[in-house]
Amino acid sequence: MLKDLIVKELKNTLRDKKVLITSILMPVLIFGIMGVIYGFAFGKAAQTVKESVTGLKENAVIYVCDEDTGVFSKLFLNFTSNYAHRAVVVRACSFKDVIQALSEGNYSLAVYIPSNASEDLQELRPIPIKVLIKTDKVSFSSSMALMGILNAFTSGLNSFIRTYIVASRGLNPRVVMSPVIPYAGVIFRGALIPPELLNSLSSSFFLFAFAPLVVISMALGQAASSMAVENEEKTLEVLLSLPIPRYKIVAAKLVGTMVVVILATLSFAAGSGIYAYSLFTSMNSLTSSMSNTSGGSGMFSLNALTSLIDPFTVGALILSTFLSLTAVASLGLLLGSLTPDVRTSSTFVGQLSFLVMIPGFILAFVDLSSLGSSGVALMIALSPFIAPILVLKAYMENLPWITTATLVWTAGFTLLLVYLSSKLIDSERLLTLQHAFMRRRLKASKLFQRKR
């Protein structure tokens, strides 16, 4: 009989186009499309930057106002000959002339070299040259291209001059640039790891804290809808008169909710994966094209997270996720059974989700150790709704007792909630509560109208 109930539940839910589109298709579509759009935008910008820098070498004419005419001036023109197509050098000029030439002439770049540049070079003082670039467009890719050209030009010039300084003193430029090649490592709970990995882990936590919140609130909404729809479609009265134990009705609803939530999570994960991959790949490509740095390192790494978490923590995370989903789904069933339709249940779920979200957000940004004993106790008390985040946070902060307390309390609370759901899904109680609920709403709305 349980199998029949589950099959009925799954057919009635998964054939609903609204559920299919909003819960299962939309996450992968929205995140996927956003990822593709970001990827395209950053990719286009990276391409524009590359083309601009290459174009500068092939076609650009640089206006140089040279008031120095010394060693630096020669070095600069030497560098420029490799960098741009042609340089127009003007002597006895001012910075105003540079601005005017770039504004009115057909130049891509203009540089002002002050009169004491060679002296500064000799005395090893920073040389205050001015580099200007012009544009008539304002767009993401054009501004990225301008930044790319300026970055490539100034970093190339710095490297060129630095090499000259070092070599002129008979030293090896490579050794002077990087005299030490250190191996940096961190011993994290007995394992030797690179510091970037730890940085990556702490940065990734935000993403891993928000994902369970989305899934948990999704379970709350789905469970509430599955019960509210029974009221809306007038199927509950028949269901409750059938020779079926109440716990089987609750179990079938929970299984149905879990299946939808798992499918929605897979869709969410696939969409987020596409989004993250497109975004970070294109961002890396853009930052690489703008400078010599690789970019994007230490921002996000699933490998970093999974390689550091031990099997016990993985087990605790899976168990806590399951328990939290069951707890919120049971709460959703209770809420949904009291509301007359899906719309009303969605209103209440929205408000309740917000309350569930608050401790989740706190955990995403605040360390458990900074919350104090009462704060930690509050978090554990609320753990049935945020258990996976709390377990992950406890692991990050090396507080294993919080993991144990969370699992024990969440398991107990979840069992209690499932038991209460089975007991409360009783027609007499439900009808009485529904009646009281509707009377309160009616009274509140009358009061509101009178106040207006």
Add this chain to the structure above:
Amino acid sequence: MSREDAVIVDNLRKVFGDVVAVDGLSFEVKSGEVFGLVGPNGAGKTTTLRILATILRPTEGSVTIFGRDVVRETKDVRKMISYLPEEAGAYKYLTGYEYLTFMAHVYGVDKTALEDGIRLSGLGEALRRYVSTYSKGMKRRLQVARTLMVKPKLAIMDEPTSGLDVVHAVYLRNALREYVKKYNITVVLSSHNMLEVEYLCDRVALINRGKVAIIGAPNQLLQEFRAKNLEEVFVKVVGDA
């Protein structure tokens, strides 16, 4: 020899807050009998049927169905009854056939019951379609078929033909009458349609303000009150009361 009492309602009272929905109702229904509850809106018909169907519990009094108490022996009662509420829906994204199959599995009945359900509904090929595509009348026919096909010992039907057009209402009444006699199903139903009650019911209870005004066979009541129909009987009884 008197037949077994299928339903015994004894001094039943149901109160919702300060509203008395049923106020000391008593009647018996014999096994195999079709018994009608007739009365105006708010008379307590639906509340009584809900108590019989184990959906509500009595505030006072008792109800037994084939010797089982609806409060203390709910599980046993639920196995014997099949309930059709006035506003009963079916799962939108199940086909009519899947819905009937689900109900057959819940009651643990064989394939012939399912075939009976298909025939009783008269929905034919439409049973392959999702319930969401059905008209109100088609949904009602599916519900009546679902209620009867499991051959319950007691069928509790609140306005069985509500929402049906004349042709389908007549078809369903005939099918219902034939089916319950064939399988000896006891029926307690409520209806606003006095013609339907006269045609279907062996006996009726006229209810007013949660109390039984009078009980009897339709023909017997018509003769006793020299009335043309049960509406006249009701007016005369309530007027006298």
